[in-house]
Amino acid sequence: MGTGLTADERERVEADQTESDSAEGAPAELDTAESNTVKLDTAELNTAEFDTAEFDIVVAGSGAAGMTAALTAAHRGATVVVLEKTGSFGGSTARSGGGIWAPGNTVLRRAGVADTPELARSYLARVAGEDVPAELRDALLEHGPAMLDFVLAATPLRLAWVPGYADYYPEAPGGLASGRSVEPVPFNGSVLGAELARLNRPYLPVPRGVAVTQADYRWLTLGPRHPRAVLASAKIAGRLARSRLLGQRMLSLGQALAAGLRAGLLASGVPVWLDSPLIDLVVADGRVTGVRILRDGKPALIRARRGVLIATGGFERNSQLRQEYQQAPIGTDWTTGATGNTGDGIVAGQRLGAATGLMDDAWWGPSIPLPRGPYFCLAERNLPGCVMVNGAGRRFVNESAPYVDAVHAMYAGNAADTPHIPAWLVFDQRYRDRYVFAGLPPRRPLPRHWYTAGAVFRAPDLGKLAAAIGVDAGGLAQTVARFNSFALTGVDAEFGRGDSAYDRYYGDPRVRPNPNLAPLDRAPFYAAKIVPGDLGTKGGLRTDARARVLRPDGRPIPGLYAAGNASALVMGRSYAGAGATIGPAMTFGYLAALDLTTAPGASGNELDNP
Ligand SMILES: Cc1cc2nc3c(=O)[nH]c(=O)nc-3n(C[C@H](O)[C@H](O)[C@H](O)COP(=O)(O)OP(=O)(O)OC[C@H]3O[C@@H](n4cnc5c(N)ncnc54)[C@H](O)[C@@H]3O)c2cc1C
Secondary structure, three states: HHHHHOHHHHHHHHOOOOOOOOOOOOOOOOOOOOOOOOOOHHHHHOOOEEEEEEEEEEOOOOOOOHHHHHHHHHHHHOEEEEEEOOOEEOOHHHHHOOEEEOOHHHHHHHOOOOHHHHHHHHHHHHOOOOOOOOHHHHHHHHHHHHHHHHHHHHHOEEEEEEOOOOOOOOOOOOOOOOOEEEOOEEEHHHHHHHHHHEEEOOOOOOOOOOOHHHHHHHOOOOOOOOOHHHHHHHHHHHHHHHHHHHHEEEHHHHHHHHHHHHHHHHHHHHHHHHOEEEEEEEEEEEEEEEEEEEEEEEEEEEEEEEEEEEEEOOOOOOOOHHHHHHHOOOOOOOOOOOOOOHHHHHHHHHHHOOOOOOOEEEEEEEEEEEOOOEEEOOOOOOOOOOOEEEOOEOOOOOOOOOOHHHHHHHHHHHHOOOOOEEEEEEHHHHHHOOOOOOEOOOOOOOOHHHHHOOEEEEEEEHHHHHHHHHHOHHHHHHHHHHHHHHHOOOOOOOOOOOOOHHHOOOOOOOOOOOOOOOOOOOOOEEEEEEEEEEEEEEEEEEEHHHHHHOOOOOOOOEEEEEEHHOOOOOOOOOOOOOOHHHHHHHHHHHHHHHOOOOOOOOOOOOOOOO
């Protein structure tokens, strides 16, 4: 596969070449301090000693954004390489739930989800807000479905609607209570052969070959006695038995997504170089023409005839950048994002004068700092029989609110006299007896080391619990008494918990009149420490609707593209629905590849499905 550049394209490339201003606005020094961070000491690198290689397109980062882009570019006839810093591919994508939010796609249409482009447009406008340029929002909505059609055609991946997983603001104009999220159908990872061993590990360990989907998870949280949980367990057991018979290794969630994309790359002959971190961008005549990398510890120069895509994820694992850009208290201990995500690509773009945005924000979520790592609470806050309180023992947010909003409320309220960090998720024995909690089946005692680590507490009454966690006892007693009265009426007069279809998705339908509200009245009582965790950061390089990296004045940096969490994402400060990080990451990766491989003036030219 050659460059395939037409005379017109060559002209455009040349026209794009502007005066070199590559060092404008560059931070003077980069010292990202984390063990995983590559020290960008380019002065020491001598180009003459480099191994060199040349491709049409270089993609840095092997998550959803990078692999979708590389696949697209390869199918457009370009030569492309994916560079991955760590020893495994898939980044946070492989750790994730694998949900994809891309309104109007074929899978949703086939599932009968009633939606229109107008509804999706007004919803995204409301949710993403004014900060996000309309052209970015429109690009996501316009190209997301074509991107998914392409991925479905070019990989063994199959997707299914997650029934009823409501948009996170389903009552907003254009929001859908039925949901717009799709997820991978369990996928046989054996098709990857030896490459399967290099798939990044999932966030929560699952026994080998057990494939649980998002749709299953909703019911499993309700405990083994709920009929839908029984059904989900039977399905999972059936899947396991069948795959064992057939010698398959089933994967689900983000494992399936990353493996499916990787399978597409294998079939298309796209190399993925592991242990090959991007160190720096190479500029010639005002255009990004390649990258400096380390390959197996040795410097190398990779030329990119058409351009470079930064898809290196966020900077959640870089404590220095977090402290520089984000609100205290912050660090790297509470994130569930991939270990390689230290913002290298963002920093490299900044050195070329790229604009950044949303650096103070993240895909936040209330999380329990368990000894093995943070546990990101998904269903736990929605299930009835718990409240989340601050240091005054008071509720401060609808516990079931979308996870980004819940953490925004933690930071907004945090004050020396009334800490909201940590907050406390307080629940009673009935809640513990009924529901799965932080991955533990109902009734199972919480592990002793969770107590010794100070992540959870238990006491025979609320007063003793308050004393143990250092929360105002009178405040907690009043809060629980008031909350218990809400549970009787079914109306949370304080924060409206259970009003939204999103709250109710992870509620318990057996509990009436409100599936999110039950009294806390059965001793002993428990408190889990809640910190502002995240799935990764969401700020990064500013880009346009073609995923081109922009300078502060809005001009693109020729040859440089960004997608996924390395870019300032199209969701603004919000989270439209399950999959609202991966959907845009894949779509803007796809758009970057279209632009990098499209003849001048032909933008919007979608890929013909192979
Ligand atoms: C537990 C969990 C559950 C989640 N569930 C969902 C969900 O269901 N739906 C959803 O939309 N989002 C979900 N997310 C968030 C989502 O996974 C991420 O936002 C998304 O995968 C980011 O994709 P990406 O391609 O930008 O980055 P990543 O997938 O993180 O990939 C970036 C890659 O770049 C590599 N890299 C970093 N620096 C360099 C360098 N210098 N050179 C080369 N490579 C480099 C990293 O090692 C990494 O492999 C979840 C996240 C987690 C942790």
